[in-house]
Amino acid sequence: MKRDRNVIKVDFKPPENAVHHPCTAIRDGDWLVFRCSECSSYERRLNWRTGAMKVKNDSPDIFHTGEYFPREYKEIFENVN
Numbered sequence: 001m002k003r004d005r006n007v008i009k010v011d012f013k014p015p016e017n018a019v020h021h022p023c024t025a026i027r028d029g030d031w032l033v034f035r036c037s038e039c040s041s042y043e044r045r046l047n048w049r050t051g052a053m054k055v056k057n058d059s060p061d062i063f064h065t066g067e068y069f070p071r072e073y074k075e076i077f078e079n080v081n
């Protein structure tokens with residue numbers, strides 16, 4: 001099993017005149033799936049191996065950002081005294 005120790009940060013668009021919606025991400029195999037709590041139909045998938053990206057129902061007025069923290073990395077943080 002591959003372990004990722006780097007935090008993957010993704011800025012999807014420049015934030016000019018846009019509402020900011022932070023997204024939560026889950027990992028689905030090679031894909032990171034970003035979903036917005038305010039836009040139920042929005043979904044962005046990023047393949048962390050190939051860099052390919054797929055978007056559903058994106059809005060030009062909304063600045064979606066997403067962060068994905070690999071589980072191992074989060075545990076390291078939590079164990080720091």
Ligand SMILES: [Zn+2]
Nearest residue numbers: 021036038039
């Ligand atoms: Zn949104």
